[in-house]
Amino acid sequence: MALHPVVEQVTKRIIQRSRPSRAAYLAHLEAARIQGVQRGALSCTNLAHGFAAFPANDKLKLREYKQPSVAIVSSYNDMLSAHQPFEYFPKLIKDAVREIGAVAQFAGGVPAMCDGVTQGQPGMELSLFSRDTIAMSTAVALSHNMFDASLYLGICDKIVPGLLIGALHFGHIPGIFVPGGPMTSGLSNKEKARVRQLYAQGKATREELMECEAQSYHDAGTCTFYGTANSNQMLMEMMGLHLPGAAFITPGTPLRDALTRAASHQAVAISQQGSSYMPIGRIVDEKSIVNAIVALHATGGSTNHTLHLVAIARAAGIVIDWNDFDELSKVVPSLTRIYPNGEADVNHFQAAGGPGFVIRELLDAGLAHEDVNTILGHGLRNHCKEPFLGEDGKVVWRDVPQQSGDDSVLRGAANPFSDNGGMVLVQGNLGRAIMKISSVKKEYHVVEAPALTFDSQEDFMQAYKDGKLNRDFVAVIRFQGPRANGMPELHALTPALSNLQDAGFKVAMVTDGRMSGASGKVPAAIHVSPEILAGGPLGLVRDGDLIRVDATTGSFAALVPDNVWASRSMATTDLSKSHIGMGRELFAMFRNASTPAEQGAATFPMPSPIPTTVPLHEGINADEVVPGSDEDFLFRTQK
Known part of the structure; x- marks a missing residue:
């Protein structure tokens, strides 16, 4: 082929x-x-x-x-x-x-x-x-x-x-x-997710949740x-x-x-x-x-x-x-x-x-x-x-066998579950972000709703517990990038967001942090790059701004007049609580040196040329074979 x-x-x-x-x-x-x-x-x-x-x-x-x-x-x-x-x-x-x-x-x-x-x-x-x-x-x-x-x-x-x-x-x-x-295999993942959502609603006890988790991770x-x-x-x-x-x-x-x-x-x-x-x-x-x-x-x-x-x-x-x-x-x-x-x-x-x-x-x-x-x-x-x-x-x-042993789990390329990989780049005046939509229902691939900004996941969860989130909204979880606080996963927010979605509200999450390898049914534009501490526009969002997250067109924007957007100053917050305790002060050099998310949030440089000439074997003209090239490798390994 x-x-x-x-x-x-x-x-x-x-x-x-x-x-x-x-x-x-x-x-x-x-x-x-x-x-x-x-x-x-x-x-x-x-x-x-x-x-x-x-x-x-x-x-x-x-x-x-x-x-x-x-x-x-x-x-x-x-x-x-x-x-x-x-x-x-x-x-x-x-x-x-x-x-x-x-x-x-x-x-x-x-x-x-x-x-x-x-x-x-x-x-x-x-x-x-x-x-x-x-x-x-x-x-x-x-x-x-x-x-x-x-x-x-x-x-x-x-x-x-x-x-x-x-x-x-x-x-x-x-x-x-x-x-x-x-x-x-232990307790099914579907049952585990169900009990987690019940616990987030106060409808399951901690003991019930603990038993569920222990049967899952056993x-x-x-x-x-x-x-x-x-x-x-x-x-x-x-x-x-x-x-x-x-x-x-x-x-x-x-x-x-x-x-x-x-x-x-x-x-x-x-x-x-x-x-x-x-x-x-x-x-x-x-x-x-x-x-x-x-x-x-x-x-x-x-x-x-x-x-x-x-x-x-x-x-x-x-x-x-x-x-x-x-x-x-x-x-x-x-x-x-x-x-x-x-x-x-x-x-x-x-x-x-x-x-x-x-x-x-x-x-x-x-x-x-x-x-x-x-x-x-x-x-x-x-x-x-x-x-x-x-x-x-x-x-x-x-x-491996020609046919899948269970086509509800694994299929051939001629009969896939979907014709795409379910990962989407979205971009606009909010920056560039990644969305994973393979487990998000199509009716949630586009969300347009007012922004509610939070500077930590704890602030979000407090608002949820206080009943302030029973509405359509886009949760903008800010200051979660690698330079801010090491770019933590925000998977702990999933049960609360899932409950709000199940209650009929149109919700989505936007963040310069990570979600998780287990990101699920709530649309989320994550890894927003550049992050706020690198001058990213997520810091210009204000509560009430209409946010459009569109996985079908790749649009990712605050629907704010250009003159209003240009007049705003960058949001600030006190990050000291994320820089001290639990060893976090030891990682200051990583936060300071990190590349943007799209460059891997890496703290090491790209390879650069070395001033030495790699010697070639006798009988080979150095002008004919570039040191380190594929041809050089083949020559060196053919004894």
């Missing part, structure tokens, strides 16, 4: 836009790589420190400079249900790597916070910037320069993007992402709704950074362990000492980023990735923007119905065909690039597979 013209056009535009920064990135990648094991660059003192505590056999291998050393970078903690299974992964990995003559070392841990715990709490204001903290922690773990490949253990919202950003800054090192899998593994955590897993599959079908196999099962062992073996195989060298910086390129955006749309994934994918691309010298997301969303069909866009959870999705089915359908429809590098080599078609446990206890892969 020929590539869809819009996918081709967007990809070409990204390649052209990214040419200077991508070339600089690839030059950095090549400059960091040495012939032989990476630890060969260390002095004897350096290396002795690096293996001092290791068993004798491992120490001997590390001293001999022959076999690769595989780094384990883990986000384990036992408070996050998704990350608790990682407790026993390092031993399993070390044993698996020893089986094939190499060594694995636990290089470092990264922090991992749970948005489910911090939702609506002060700690949520650290959440987004924890992504860049994780990237920095990954860099610290790898900075010892001991490693020839890496295994990255992470699942949840900011953790996978942070790990990948950190990994890309060591782009010469091959890397594989190793998930832990989702928890088994065991080790990822939360089963399709929020940011599980969107992460789908994108790692689509970008070829997982072993095929690894995302949604439940923890503590023989197949889960077999996949982890297989990932350990593959990490050795793609090291420079293995048979198939493939650095992670060569996997994540312009085409794989486009594939990730396509998969996000096809599965109704998290709006948070309009930030995270931008930041991930940025780390690899690739420049994308919300126009790219918007244009691709218009042509990518919706193939799944997973909560909050349906009633099923990710276990139902996996049973119906899972990621491999989606990848195959997108390739067959010409909506994704097949000619990309992955951890299995070249070609995304290798990832249209489903894992099973063989008789010898090892993983075997089979082609």
